[in-house]
Amino acid sequence: MSWRDAGPPAALVVIFVVFAALSSQFRSIDNVQNIMDAAAVLAVVTCGITFVLMMGSIDLSAAGVMGASALTVSLLVANNRNDNDLGILAIGVAVLVGAGFGCVSGLALVFLKVPSFMATLGVSAVGLGVATLMFAGVQPNISDAMLKSWAIERFLGFSHLTWIAAACLVVGWLIQRYTRLGRYAFAIGGAEEVLTLSGVRVQPYKIAVFTLAGAFYGLGGVMVTSQLGAGLVQAGDGYDFSAITAAVVGGTLLTGGRGGVLHSAVGVLLVVVLTNGLVQVGVSPYWQGGVQGLIVVAAVAAAVIPQRRRNQVVK
């Protein structure tokens, strides 16, 4: 990280210190655990979306993919709808379902030349449709002991979900830093033409990046199911835009080629700390939405001032 990347972490520290000064409850250990637990799902989804954003594409499929994977996992582990009891295998299947949807987005982008904005919006709708079909009018409640324990059991003070999110961030960072996929995602976002001219076939990497992102959303859907104890079609509601917000707040640019998993992790914490802090200091719910929006815009502005010339997506 260079000095140009110091904006978001500084903003995080400032916001944390301000809330901590205003509310003694905010700075309690309980609440810090709570913030980390609340950040878990958003962190995993943002980790996926970061790779797509780095490439200069956009991905709005999170809500649908998460809904489909939530229903998949809740119908495959022990539940009140059928006699399945696949345990950990079900989670694998749900992640694969997510990856499958991501792959479809990538294929539509590369072979049908559908802009990523539209392709992923369509895939999201398909995901919600598939989830609704699986839902069939009766909510599947999970009784699988392992999946339920993820949200409840704690290790070193944090829930298992939080540790899973941390592991995802490490894996995401390793992919971004040390694999060809991660390096090319950066390069495609920075200068796709140069890459093509130097003889790299970028298409397979684009599809792979969307597939990878889909797998992360799939895992996110599983984690929401663990939290809520039930498979909801709406499991991913709002995560698409929260994840984009978190990534951008953290310094990942919508134009691609800059940012990364660690940046996004900081962005996730910023967003979650903000939501939590506004409740803890007692801002009226009627004001919270607006105040939160203002602070996010201010945080992004502060973060990108050193990179103003690069942040050309809004011109």
Add this chain to the structure above:
Amino acid sequence: MKFTSRPAAALICLSLAAVTVTGCSEEASSGNTAADAGKCEPSEVKLVGQVRNESNPYEAAWLAGGDTFAKSVGLSQERLTYGGDSTKQQEQISQVLAGNTKCLVLNVLPNGDSDTTPIVKGADKAGAYLVTQWNKPADLKPADYDKWLSHITYNGVESGQQIGDALATAIGGSGGIIALQGVLDTAAAKDRYAGLEASLKKNTGMKLLDQQAANFSRAEALAVTKTLLTKHGDKIKGIWAANDDMALGALEALQQAGRAGKVAVVGIDAVPDALTAIKNGSMTATVSSDGPWQGGIGLAIGYCVATGELKVADIAAENRAFFAEQFLISKDNVGDFLQPKTDPADFKCANVFNRVAGSLS
């Protein structure tokens, strides 16, 4: 001018087709308005039920209730869902109204207040029998229309107060509670919260520690409740939620915080999971509007008028727009509600207004 591009050609073809279809449908509907009202053979009646989506248990149960009624009169219900999209709802309505509307009965859940106006006007023009539920602008009244038979809604202030009172009893009359509100700019959220405020005034021992919006969502309620549990700790004895989804989210939060069973939780809507929770004691109370009844009753009223068993002129003014009866469900009576079911007697033409609990002014 020469059109070389294929998209342009396709567009022209499509618009030509659209013009043709519109032409036909206008002809059809103008033919129908002249037809005599209330003289349909039972087998000629076409029943249509429209709700937002089938991905939540309440609206799924609503459509199931419509199917049950339709089956009881030897017909079938056409099920429409518009995914909470106002534009899509209007398109579906215009498509239905473009067909044969002589004996058409619509039982519609409008997406929002303002969506009701075009639906009412369209149905009136086409001569279809219409019953709307939940949402309508205050100044739009069924009494001003011939074919808009009735508007059914529920008194949110009353249900908010009912569960507030049940919560006060559950915590033994005194202690702190938190409230989870719905989408703040909806009438349902406002009314239900006003009911809680009335209940707080009555039960002076119950103190409102905090209130937050969780937008009727289970996931948001989970996050907000966890935050509030760290903020207020053991002072929280009860949780008032403006719907069951949020109540269920709050239950998960209590479980994750290791406080399950120590805090009373109430909600509204009577979704199946909430009923199960009430049965096993983890939740205290909910209020049911009886979704299956809602799905059947709108079709039943329309069917009765279409077949001439009921005359629009004979429907009492207070039955044209009314609050329907709702039911407080607690551990004592949850057994009666566990299986969503309808009573065929409710849908007999003489009984369709039996559940009027008050006129909608």
